[in-house]
Amino acid sequence: MTTAKSLFDSLVGQLEGYRPEEARAIVFLLLEHFLLLRRTDVVAGKPLPTNPPPPDWQELISRLNRHEPVQHLIGTTEFCGLEFQVSPAVLIPRPETEELIRLIVRDYAETTPSLNLLDIGTGSGCIAVTLARFLPQASVVAWDVAEDALEVARQNATTLLAEVVFEKRDILNVGEETRRFDCIVSNPPYVTWSEAEQMEPNVLRYEPHLALFVEDRDPLLFYKAVADFGRTYLNPGGACFVEINERFGPQTRQVFEERGYGNVHIFKDIHGKERFVKANK
Template sequence: MYSSTKPLFDYIVRNVTAYSHKEARAMAFMLLEHYLRLRNVDVLVDKPIPSNASQPDWDIIIARLNQSEPVQHIIGSTYFCNLEFKVSPSVLIPRPETEELVRLVVKDCYWDEDPVKIVDIGTGSGCIAIALDRFMSFAKVWGWDVSDDALAVAQENAHRLLSEVKFEKYDILKEDTFEGQFDCVVSNPPYVTYSEQISMEPNVLRFEPHLALFVEDADPLLFYRAIADFCLKHLKSTGACYVEINEHFGAATQKLFVEKGFRKVEVIQDMYGKDRIVKARLSVEEV
């Protein structure tokens, strides 16, 4: 067992060989924070580790990382919008780009005359739905998914984060049996084509659910078409739809919503300058 922080940090970084040096450092910081509650600055000043601190078997953790297992799965959680979410192989690990989707919805929908009704289609871990529920106290939020395992994770996250999101099983690709309307429809649906697997990292391909990741190359906009059709029936005329998209299909996704009858459709780029969000409104008038 290590008695001070810096030698342990260096040991982890040196032996995590499946990733770049920068990535290994980031993982080492995450591990030390999770297991020993050590901050980055504690590493820099080589803070002593108490002799009675419970330390895991670091070699086993390093071996798991070198087998491309995501550090978030080893820890069992990750942060999204400053909230800690449980993750598992049943759900996608939340990405920073998706935080931009949440911030956009909060900015656009922040009014309090009436409860804002929001549905998150394909909720996964529940990160989008729960973040919106926590940041918008006047909102009523639903989270839908086709996976029972994902819904179980989402429900656990809601319990841990004191969220009142209502999670339900619903398949957007099947016959529409829902009755009701929403002010906002949001979704981060499967949008990676199978042909893109060749450029993906093994930690994603081997450990994250393909059900939530991939769509057939022959119909890459399958879920967006279903979401647009759902919105035509269940989105209020003053409402808006927000979807995360494949960077390669920004213009095509925008065209799809326009052809479905949406009056105002925007493609919004993420922090890296890539097409990442489509915002679609049935009316040209903003609320």
């Protein structure tokens, strides 16, 4: 194969179990990452570069056909225009979560000279790092229970020049805390185990279950914990922003209302699904 187009067509043809547009998007990512080829290079049939050297394409195709996420193959993903490192230790950031960032930035970009912000369950650090970059007045703290996730998050903060304080903390067992916050954000585990069989195999097999799943008997466990924590540690007028399971929008709103929060609103994502709750103390 001598051209980018012929290689592209060959790789797309070897992918199994993907929708055509999905297969093309994956191969575009591979060619850009490994050979520095842009989409326009592929479409124009540009000759294949001799440098950098090509990867083992068959190994990559084999991994993809086992439904390993392409982000794990290339080691990064884009989120809010920033490139984040990812690994099997963390959830791959989703486009829907970018909308959560926009909700927060919209509220705080020009209204507060200072902002103490806490991200609970930070994972890759995508929320904490992005908010630290987009809200320069913010002092950002980020918690996670998993040390391997925190290591990825610290690497992202270093690479992306974001000042974030990372701590190994469990919202279900907080212990002693002396600080107060103006904003608490969380994208906690919210997929119930009964929903697992409906999930794509690339998520179910390769992303951390600790960050994904919650028991069916108490699907709002983490929202109760976040709301309880905020009731004590949010400054007056502070707000909680959480990403939610679309099945439990009204129930999640009720969690915050029962704990004395006001102006509790549900926001829909780009697909029209109830995806976020904002609650003011």
